[in-house]
Amino acid sequence: MLRRLLGVRRLFRMPITETGDQYSVWVGLIYIFNLIVGTGALTLPAAFARAGWGLSTISLLFLAFMSFMNATYVIETLACANAVFKWKRLQFIKRNSIQEHESDEEPSSSQHHYGELEDPLVCGDSIPSRYYSLDKRVELGEMANLFLNKGGRTMFYCTLCVYLYGDLSIYSAAVAKSMMDIVCSTVPANVSNTTDWDALPCFNVSSTAPDAYTRLDCYRVALLTFFAVTGPFIFSDVQKTKYLQLFTSGMRWLAFAIMISMAIYLLCVRGPQGTPPAFDFTGMPTLFGACVYSFMCHHSLPGLISPIRAKSRLGLHLALDYALISIFYLLLAFTGAFAFAKLSDLYTLNFVPTDNENIFLEIVEYFLALFPVFTLSTSFPIIAITLRNNLQSLFLDTTRLESYNIILRKLLFPIITVAPPLLLTYFLEDIGILIKFTGSYAGTGIQYLMPTFLVVSARRHCTNLLGLGVVNKYKSPFSHIAWAVFVLLWSFMCIILVSVNIFEKNS
Template sequence: MPRRPWIIRKLFRMPLTETAGDQYSVWVGLIYIFNLIVGTGALTLPAAFARAGWGLSTIALLFLAFMSFMTATYVIETMACANAVIKWKRLQFIKRNSIQENESDEEPSTSQPGYGDLEDPLVCGETIPSRYYSLDKRIELGEMANLFLNKTGRTIFYCTLCIYLYGDLSIYSAAVAKSLMDVVCSSVPSNLTNSTDWDVLPCFTSSEGITRFECYRIALLTFFGAMGPFVFFNVQKTKYLQLFTSGMRWLAFAIMISIAIVLLAKNGPQGKPPAFDYTGIPTLFGACVYSFMCHHSLPALISPIRGKSHLGIHLSLDYLLISIFYLLLAFSGAFAFAHLNDLYTLNFIPTDNENVFLEVIEYFLALFPVFTLSTSFPIIAITLRNNLQGLFLDTSRLETYNFVLRKLLFPIVAVVPPILLTYFLEDISVLIKFTGSYAGTGIQYIIPTFLVLAARRHCTNLLGLGVVNKYKSPFSNIAWAGFVLIWAFVCIILVSVNMLER
């Protein structure tokens, strides 16, 4: 039987997952990442910014952006390593099959030209070896953990990731439903705002009709009915939803920043935040915990991108743009308002209800969390679904499983627990603190660092030192990894102090 060395060359050229129709440009991918990072957490920044002082807060925000970008490059490098391992295993599978075929031939296998090339690419590092490393195949964090971590590491990883993603979906669902409830229902009297039974009040001014909590449940079910089906598809299917809500997001930020600047020009600085107030550091970190989080969903967003040769530069520009947005929002708010609410949009409630333009702005900003979280919800749910599949199924032969297990069970398992939790429990403040602090620190700092260290060691042993990873993080020195782990430990201390103060 003739051998086919062209299979080996084809192995390095063919895409492993996304077809051309499922891919998108790098700019669309950056919009996805922007939408994922910038959420309602940004609305808590101005108040925390003012408490910690404008100088200290600026330094802290830029530092957090840098740390998040560094660990994002770790995720990208680990994903490239995972692609290399999978390609290497497929190559060995083809070699073993070919050797078995050759042994059954009458002619000796060495008489066939081109077959000695199979071993050479693993050690030379000149041409073909660089093709081992790619970002073509979507490999979730869970699959990376299965490839590179030991059993204890995988257990810790999946516990942390599931806590974070399930907590995120629950928080997003409750926040959207409560925002819709506040828009639909009449305002709660100020003397009842902090009451434990405010939710049993009627939704409308009259004493008849549904209660606020019933309206919350209706809004919750409506939200799941609209966003839940996206979990059965891929991220690419949310493209137009992402683009639309990205425009709404930019508009909302532009409105808030513009109004604050107009107030500054008209009335002068009303707020007088100090330059440095170290007592506000724990609160500032608590507000920033979601501000630059995207690591759990990076693989699903990056793999369909066309032309990834300058991905690191484009990602750094995305982080820079987000940092500028955050600073503009925080600076303008901190100086424009004498008092800042914890949720920044509450500072834009118009006092003159007869002004139609201001009333439109009021409703638009009140619905801002709906715009931001509605686009992030499908990405988070798809990420959770993919990682659950990586935990319980062999993703290398995913198509061999039956349709119900592959297409129905895991999407349902991903979205049903959050809806059950938020349907019966509207107040999830404890879940927010735990999810956004300890689990968030693990996902953003600790897990990417341990993954990239293990991936580098594994690929060096497997492919040799001569094979170069063109997606290697610019922060590849071991000192950077140690610095990230020390910072993660400091973050845990800061979060613990913040929670004890509250």
């Protein structure tokens, strides 16, 4: 009996981790910052100016709040999943202990031991309070398997795979096109159709040689190079990208600082050139379309949070991360909206210098042109690892993952993760339709609908399993059911706004 109780207490004292090396909370916040702040931020200034500075400010802060609320839902559900796995392990210990007593004692005394066994596992102050933790990495797919019914699981995996495969395709195509634009000569203004773009020579647009190296060839070489560089990270865990994350985080901050500083300088020298209105509701669908990626991180939160060492004030740190990102977005959008009379849809195009003899400005031009490469090269491995882990949870039993063949675990699933985006973007460089569908409908499902359904089901499941006396210390501050209803109503509003935006662009 004493050995069993010591084993139970040791179970709660030792974190159940499958995350490898751990890192500090600040490194984890850098990971989340890098995942959220991508090239979607470069479309904010133009949308900000169209919708008006007042309406855009309110909308952006509201979207940040909604995203943070659903991030707390993901964290709470992750803690619930950890509690369920610990409860199952305790039940396993109980069954083994009962079987040992039944083999050693008479039937009457074994019943007595069973009664003794129940109380320390479900009562008391020390053990139940440790049910809930964030130590074990449980991907969203595993949470769906635990807490959703068959229809909910099917809907979840369809939405997640569409979104993540779409994200990987968009990111790889954007990086390859950015590299192609830097390497190749400028396209003449009179070239507009896709056929001419594919056939244009890369290094000399006036050349008509049949064996000339085309822009499409350059795009494909850049695409293969990108997969060759980022591909090895997909075979490991997210912790292995630590130094890549830190480096590109510095590049990202530098790029934002350059754009904001140059816009402020232009405001001081020339005065405000742009005159955006305060409120223009006709620009609201476009603004939402630009913001759909701006605060997305929920699909990868479990893999980023679990390796963090100190999680006692995780909610506060995450709120600070969201506040910092919101300040960046507002500063970038405000300075751009007033510094330029006409804003390009991609903000970096406003900083192309007219005087190429200025070496400093030319360096800045190339650096800002590489901004999508810096940002997306960081996010790509995280999203790919997230998709790989969720595919494993769909087809394999994650509780005994190490028992599967190493080729199946370490080789097959990473290949399944990267092969579809590579093939799609290699043969189809124009993925505009995929961007609209992925970022709008699937993005709304991943950011709003799925976290809400998961947390409501997880609360009910854990209450039935553990009772009301076991408190989840990682419970979301937005735990009232009214908040969940509000998120669902907002999700339907988002779908309407996205549909209006797509319709306006196609008409």
